[in-house]
Amino acid sequence: MGGLPGWAIVSDKRRAHVERVVTLLDQWAVRMDLDADTRGAWADAGWWHDALRDADESSLRALTGDLVRPFGMLHGPAAALRLEAHGEARGDVIEAIRWHTVGCTHWTPTGRALYMADFLEPGRPFMQADRAFLADRVPSAFDAVFRQVVRLRLEWTIREGKSLAPETVALWNSVR
Structure with a gap:
């Protein structure tokens, strides 16, 4: 499939983020020599994860x-x-998108890859050198980088004084 769906509600800034996420996922998939179906699932999850990010609350x-x-x-x-x-x-694509903001303990690599790419994409302004280092390591140390990304996202949430979603706590407990 690929690309944003016709019903997507995204700003130009959000579209640029989505494109960077998809590019990163594709780079990893190539370096990991993933099969075409998995590569397509990763790309679609990347395209669709923020398809409604700019929709209104109601x-x-x-x-x-x-x-x-x-x-x-x-x-x-x-x-x-x-x-x-x-x-x-594709359940792995749906679950990746459904839980990409908080995490999920029963994710396949598709969900884990999206969670990492959403955090590590190079357009984000914070911790650029650290995040670039981690992004480069994903193909060779997928699980270790995933654990580190979960930890970094958890630390940020706590530092910002935000509430921890039960799914995030469960994810941390499953990878620590």
């Missing part, structure tokens, strides 16, 4: 039926539901 709450989670956590579940409604059947 639309996302209506799509998900979730009145509890913080607004910033709704775009993944909303996009996953929309993709399923449009016939996407």
Whole structure:
């Protein structure tokens, strides 16, 4: 498939982020010599993970039926539901998108790769040298880099005084 879906709601800035995520995922897939199906799943997860990131809160709450989670956590579940409604059947892609903001203990490599690429893509302004180092190591140390990314994202959440999602805590407990 590839590319943003017709129903996507993304700004130019968000589109640029998505393109950097997809580029990073593709670079890893090539270096890891992944088969075409896996490479396609990774690319699609990258294209679609933020497809509704710039949608308004009322639309996302209506799509998900979730009145509890913080607004910033709704775009993944909303996009996953929309993709399923449009016939996407690859569970690894759907779960990667659904949980990419908080993490998931039962992810396949597709979810883990998306979680890392979303954090490590080079357009983000913080920790650029550290993140570039980690991004370069993904193909040769996939699980170790994943653990480090989970740790860094957890530390940032705590440092910013934000609440920890139960899924994030469970993910950390599963990789530490």
